Amino acid sequence: MATRHQHDVLVIGSGAAGLSLALHLPSHYRVALLSKADLNQGSTYWAQGGMAAVLHNRDTVDSHVADTLAAGAGLCRRDAVEFTVSNSRRCVEWLVEQGVDFDLRDDASNQQGQEFHLTMEGGHSHRRIIHAADRTGRAISEVLSERALAADNIEVFTHRTAVDLVVNDGRCQGAYILDQQSDHVDLFQAPAVVLATGGASKAYLYTSNPDGASGDGVAMAWRAGCRVANMEFNQFHPTCLYHPRAKSFLITEAIRGEGGKLLLPDGQRFMQNFDERGELAPRDIVARAIDHEMKRLGADCVFLDISHQSRDFLHSHFPTVMSRCDEFGIDISAEPIPVVPAAHYTCGGIVVDTHSLTDVAGLYAVGEASCTGLHGANRMASNSLLECIVFAESAAKHITDTLEHAPPPAKAAAWDESQVTDSDEDVVISHNWDELRRFMWDYVGIVRTNKRLQRALHRVQLLQAEIAEYYGNYKVGNDLLELRNLAMVAQLMIECAISRKESRGLHYTLDYPQLLPEARDTILRPDNSPL
Numbered sequence: 001m002a003t004r005h006q007h008d009v010l011v012i013g014s015g016a017a018g019l020s021l022a023l024h025l026p027s028h029y030r031v032a033l034l035s036k037a038d039l040n041q042g043s044t045y046w047a048q049g050g051m052a053a054v055l056h057n058r059d060t061v062d063s064h065v066a067d068t069l070a071a072g073a074g075l076c077r078r079d080a081v082e083f084t085v086s087n088s089r090r091c092v093e094w095l096v097e098q099g100v101d102f103d104l105r106d107d108a109s110n111q112q113g114q115e116f117h118l119t120m121e122g123g124h125s126h127r128r129i130i131h132a133a134d135r136t137g138r139a140i141s142e143v144l145s146e147r148a149l150a151a152d153n154i155e156v157f158t159h160r161t162a163v164d165l166v167v168n169d170g171r172c173q174g175a176y177i178l179d180q181q182s183d184h185v186d187l188f189q190a191p192a193v194v195l196a197t198g199g200a201s202k203a204y205l206y207t208s209n210p211d212g213a214s215g216d217g218v219a220m221a222w223r224a225g226c227r228v229a230n231m232e233f234n235q236f237h238p239t240c241l242y243h244p245r246a247k248s249f250l251i252t253e254a255i256r257g258e259g260g261k262l263l264l265p266d267g268q269r270f271m272q273n274f275d276e277r278g279e280l281a282p283r284d285i286v287a288r289a290i291d292h293e294m295k296r297l298g299a300d301c302v303f304l305d306i307s308h309q310s311r312d313f314l315h316s317h318f319p320t321v322m323s324r325c326d327e328f329g330i331d332i333s334a335e336p337i338p339v340v341p342a343a344h345y346t347c348g349g350i351v352v353d354t355h356s357l358t359d360v361a362g363l364y365a366v367g368e369a370s371c372t373g374l375h376g377a378n379r380m381a382s383n384s385l386l387e388c389i390v391f392a393e394s395a396a397k398h399i400t401d402t403l404e405h406a407p408p409p410a411k412a413a414a415w416d417e418s419q420v421t422d423s424d425e426d427v428v429i430s431h432n433w434d435e436l437r438r439f440m441w442d443y444v445g446i447v448r449t450n451k452r453l454q455r456a457l458h459r460v461q462l463l464q465a466e467i468a469e470y471y472g473n474y475k476v477g478n479d480l481l482e483l484r485n486l487a488m489v490a491q492l493m494i495e496c497a498i499s500r501k502e503s504r505g506l507h508y509t510l511d512y513p514q515l516l517p518e519a520r521d522t523i524l525r526p527d528n529s530p531l
């Protein structure tokens with residue numbers, strides 16, 4: 001039996017964004033917090049490096065802002081960057097109050113702002129990455145999940161997939177939610193709804209993201225009438241382990257920092273042909289070079305060789321990489337590691353303001369699902385967790401300030417399954433999943449051309465028609481819902497990429513290698529007219 005639920009705030013997603021938003025709401029609000037799998041299975045849990053914040057006494061807000069703007073290649077919104085960075089210290093303090101144990105300096109002096117151990121990452125001109133060893137996301141995720149589970153006003157629902165939003169008179173007032181255990185689609189109503197559903201990197205064959213990063217929030221917001229922007233800017237990590245059983249395992253860039261060499265299948269080095277810094281060139285250049293060589297040779301992967309270092313050295317510096325590779329029979333002290341680049345981060349998303357409010361009243365988007373203007377055409381390392389926490393707090397404040405004036409949700413119709421039957425051929429879903437992720441990888445990947453993008457557009461339109469037909473005839477399940485959303489989001493990515501006639505930030509096309517003099521966002525409207 002499908003059920004109806006009524007809350008003050010419905011938060012869809014339990015990563016850093018959704019959890020912190022729920023925890024920032026006043027304790028007299030009744031909050032529903034939903035996740036598609038277990039509470040800790042979003043990208044947040046897997047974040048390794050840490051979170052950027054202005055904490056060092058020689059660092060400044062201006063410097064962090066300037067670095068972020070430079071990385072964003074002319075497309076960051078300055079107000080969003082300043083807003084995020086100037087709130088960074090406070091957000092760290094809030095996380096510490098919640099109980100997150102960030103690493104301290106060995107010689108913790110307790111001078112103001114200096115007690116944390118801060119690391120340096122690409123693009124940052126100061127040490128400003130606060131971290132909990134190489135498991136920062138896990139530390140944040142576990143602590144905030146515990147807090148949410150302990151809060152009397154937060155009702156947690158796991159293994160629930162949001163299907164679509166309920167919009168009434170231009171206001172979002174809830175969502176239809178699939179209960180994966182009962183297979184019923186329930187109705188959750190609330191005067192404020194938050195999409196904290198993470199990114200869409202699962203649109204690509206190779207990704208560092210966990211299952212579930214299927215862009216559900218972006219697709220739902222689009223169907224509900226929200227603008228979506230800058231979806232052509234997908235960040236690729238250069239080196240993910242290539243092995244049939246190794247899903248989504250990153251090989252840290254620090255391996256190249258310690259002298260790791262990239263090799264073609266015949267053992268030749270190639271990075272020096274692309275950049276004089278060789279393997280130490282920035283992330284995008286390395287990813288592009290690997291992609292070029294794989295496409296040129298039709299190779300499945302390239303190799304990363306760190307075998308000149310001793311087993312002891314590797315064990316002390318890269319214990320996680322070493323043990324994971326060992327599991328697959330790869331001894332990194334004796335042989336090169338097979339690697340491929342992998343889709344890592346969705347810079348674009350649902351257009352929001354600094355309150356994280358979307359175009360539809362009552363609907364907010366936070367975290368990787370949103371496009372706040374912070375990242376522009378390229379995300380600077382470790383700014384994403386920061387964005388989640390800063391914008392979650394801001395959205396919670398806006399909800400608190402406005403909720404009492406919001407009209408109570410009107411009675412909405414229950415989910416209607418009277419016209420559909422059980423699927424008779426799930427192979428259609430798995431086949432289309434594979435096809436979509438393969439052509440997105442081949443045609444809308446790291447290096448694009450007009451021809452490749454047109455091919456992808458043609459294919460995604462065919463897929464969309466097939467999926468719509470399937471969706472209209474059969475009962476929904478999690479895989480079908482994710483496929484439907486992925487196809488939608490893939491189309492948005494392709495349309496954004498086609499409309500950008502230049503190479504900027506993460507978008508690189510052989511047909512327009514130059515940068516245009518004016519930087520403009522790619523904004524798509526649901527009526528399909530680019531702004």
Ligand SMILES: Cc1cc2nc3c(=O)[nH]c(=O)nc-3n(C[C@H](O)[C@H](O)[C@H](O)COP(=O)(O)OP(=O)(O)OC[C@H]3O[C@@H](n4cnc5c(N)ncnc54)[C@H](O)[C@@H]3O)c2cc1C
Binds near residue numbers: 014162381383
């Ligand atoms: C391997 C890896 C390493 C990274 N390292 C760093 C780093 O060091 N520093 C940094 O700043 N960033 C890093 N990132 C990026 C960062 O982790 C993410 O951008 C951030 O955690 C996203 O948080 P989120 O709350 O927006 O989404 P997520 O943490 O992805 O959570 C999404 C949530 O939404 C739920 N959900 C999705 N769809 C639905 C639906 N239809 N119905 C119900 N629930 C749904 C999911 O179940 C999940 O609970 C890394 C990412 C990866 C993958």
